[in-house]
Amino acid sequence: MINEISTASLHARLDAGESIILLDVRQPEEFAEKSIPNAILIPLGDLPDRVDEIEEFRDKEIVVICRSGNRSGQACMFLTMNGFTHTVNLKGGMLSW
Numbered sequence: 001m002i003n004e005i006s007t008a009s010l011h012a013r014l015d016a017g018e019s020i021i022l023l024d025v026r027q028p029e030e031f032a033e034k035s036i037p038n039a040i041l042i043p044l045g046d047l048p049d050r051v052d053e054i055e056e057f058r059d060k061e062i063v064v065i066c067r068s069g070n071r072s073g074q075a076c077m078f079l080t081m082n083g084f085t086h087t088v089n090l091k092g093g094m095l096s097w
Helices: 005-014 030-035 045-059 070-080
Strands: 003-005 021-024 061-065 088-090
Touching: 021 045, 045 070, 061 070, 070 088
Parallel strands: 003 088, 021 061, 061 088
Antiparallel strands: none
């Protein structure tokens, strides 16, 4: 099962100053239109080849973001299968943000 966080909860945590790792798995053009500040962009299709870029966050909570929650859910599954211990899908994605 994939853990999820609502946009309201994520907003509240970011507003409270929590340091949260944000991984956006959309395409660069989607990211350029609208993104959450400080999010790391690694498109889903590139994730297997670029997972080393987030290796330092293996044991930290990573909130994964896409447009609607589908690609980020796939990314959460991939990361979990590759040893990342705290992946969380942004429920509803950027459409809800």
